[in-house]
Amino acid sequence: MLIITTISCDSFVEVDPPKNSLVTKTVFEDAATVESAMANIFVKMRQQGLVSGNFSISTSLGIYADELDYFGSSPDILKLYSHNVLASDGQVSLWWNHAFNLIYAANDIIEGVAASQTLSEEDKDRFTGQALFVRAYLHSLLLSLFGEVPYIMTTDYIENNRAIRTPEPEVFEKLIGDLNEAVNLLDNNNQANENILPNLQVVYALLARIYLYSGDWAMAETMASNLIGNYGLEDIDKVFLKGSNETIWQLMLGDNPVNTYDALQLIITGIPTQGMALMDDLVGAFEAGDLRYTHWTNSITSDDGQTTLYYAHKYKATHNTTTQSEEYSILFRLAEQYLIRAEARVQLGDISGSQADINVIRNRAGLGNTTANDKASLLDVILHERRLELFTEQGHRWFDLKRMGKAEEVLSPIKAGWRNTDIVLPIPESELELNPNLKPQNAGY
Template identity: 30%
Template sequence: MKRLIYIVPFFILLGSCKKFLETQPQQQVDQSEAITNASSAGTAVNGMFNVLASNDYYGSNFPALSYLSAGDIQWTGSQSAPSEINKHLTSATNTNVGSAWTAIYKTISSANYIIATVPGINDPLFTTATRNQYLGEAYFVRALAYFDLARGWGGAQLILTPTITASDNKDIRRSTQAETYAQVLKDLDAAEPLVPTALNRNRVTQKTVWALKARFYLYLQQWAQAEQYATQVITTADYSLLKPYSAFFANSAVSTSESVFELAYTVSNTNNHSNWWLPPALGGRREWAPSDVLVGLLNNPLVGGGRSALIAQTAPPGNLWYGKLYYRTPLGTDPAYIIRTAELYLIRSEARAQQGNLTGALADLNAVRDRAGVTASTAATLPDILLALENERRVEFPFEADRWFNLVRTDRAQTLLSLPDKHLYLFPIPYSETLVDPNLAGANRNPGY
């Protein structure tokens, strides 16, 4: 429950934090010494990234809410929670939804403590550049977390200060979705001048902020700003569309020029993607599996092209299709892809189309298609280009947290997925939260749950 969750920053379980900074790993940070100097500040930032990368957040569970909702991924296991999501019968007691909610608020809590504490640290070893980097990264991570709450659950309670005692941050009303998005932009604006400008695909830089701003403005249908920030990333030499399509993930590739922001994992700090995607013969459970329709699209040379590399088939007699974006040995050391260069091209394409620049929109769409080895689109009208973009996202990001949220933002989910009601566009507020917090109960719950 949230009042317990918020105290986590003072006891941050770090696992292997060397994947983010070369600091000595610590198992926990006591409240009295949590952030007192440059070293402990770095440890706390590592902890924040580890919660962001945890299995309940981007390590598998949060993307799964999108996979299982969007119609192209089947659930083959026996657990009831993912089956509910897959069938659009999600309840407020769904444990997958509740775990994702909890992990997002844990991430926010970690960011809040860094934002509140780092400015006051008096340590001669704590340079201004490093101090600003930590603050900027905390603002960015909090922005990403609230962005995910806004697109997944609608309005959220905006917790912006640490919770040290049980009485802190009580009785906070639930903000509207618009207010939540406004907080996202405020945090991104705060992060932008603080984070480094140098390239880093696993940490937050100025270009990472620009990329999330491009996605943010797309969701808010502010087309000129979406185009502007997408262009600022695309025109940077650090990012490109790799050929062939599989180059960004095949042969154990990591941190390629395709990635704007990806989370790294190690043998001592793994994620769960491959466990759910790979068949038992390869060490997984294959409880997420591509649908027959998706398999057909990816294997169609006129649609999927080189993106057929995303799937493979088990040996006879099973002949089962499975996703192989996440496959590395040791299992669980695959990166989690948060923002890729291809998304920036498709964001700019849509933004240009909505502003009447159909030629520019088609050029960006075809850049993505060309990289995949697919012939150029001949879409000529705005509706045609928007439909082509929808279809392109479907095969470009089938195993990333993309399709469901895009179908919701374009109000296409009900039509394409035959949803009985649009209340399903939002996930339910977890029942356990509504029991302890009147600001999330009664009329404050998402309708229909």
């Protein structure tokens, strides 16, 4: 029996005890059943909502920012593209509800494993560490999207029904607390080189990102260095293959040979398109000779020769032609860690160290060393390199514009509906009606 199959509520604040409590404690008496429950969390993460699936943050936030033009007809996606998002929009509610349902499932595992009388201490540590990571990871995405959010650490339906929004500094505290606890519980096991389950290295990767976002430059540098010493950058043609040496964590696509949602959504196979294409400004931002342009983008021209559209071509498999999937959905990879450390170092005054990390990324892309040699110019270069290295991956571009104070400058000229309050999305209207403790609504909505 899988834990998540017992979670049938529409919202984490609508928890009905008979539906949402475990039918039996026997789930936690055997490591195999807990492992299945954890696996189901990752399946849900892969197929629905924020992390992967149709209109995940990779595509939706690319549309919200300055990566993707949108030609489709989905009302919710059109509102993201034009910056006319409403608190009643389905996309906003989907992200919120999906994330909190999985957080509930992670809390269920944490509590059930702690109470188990039969699991070994080794298994308890492994499952608790993985669930703590999942809880922190999903809360970190919610914080970046919605601003202050409740940090849910229990399955108590009464407490969840009355949850209040947690101030941002306290959310960072809780994130780091969960992740530091996971550090003490997990090891470096990389699951037969597939990197499909959170281990110690994955926790370090998220900690590096969280420390960067919260402005703790020294700890961001330390966490990124932990990873850089244990991984190597991959050949540019192999970065997005499931066996890439650069991958820190990826979501397995299942037993059958299926494809990533990134490939299915982003690769244009004909004009008219399935709805989105790379913005011209992004395509034009690549320097001459940049291998990321020639290897990670592609184009298609209409039969009449009048229209050429560019698309992200990092993931390349759009048809199931083999007996095994060749690409998994990558959530953390080493290149981000170099750029995290580069940014942390320049903030700490280590100009040469920052240059060295930037140059590793540029050189892999076939480019020469950066000429930037002061803090302001290096920060601009880092933002530029993050744009070209991480485009259409996990909403990085939007989160970078937001946290570096560049959203207004970049988006107001190209988004007719832009308002400076758009740096956060609205709390879903349905959640505010069910739990008034979540008020006030974010400014601008």
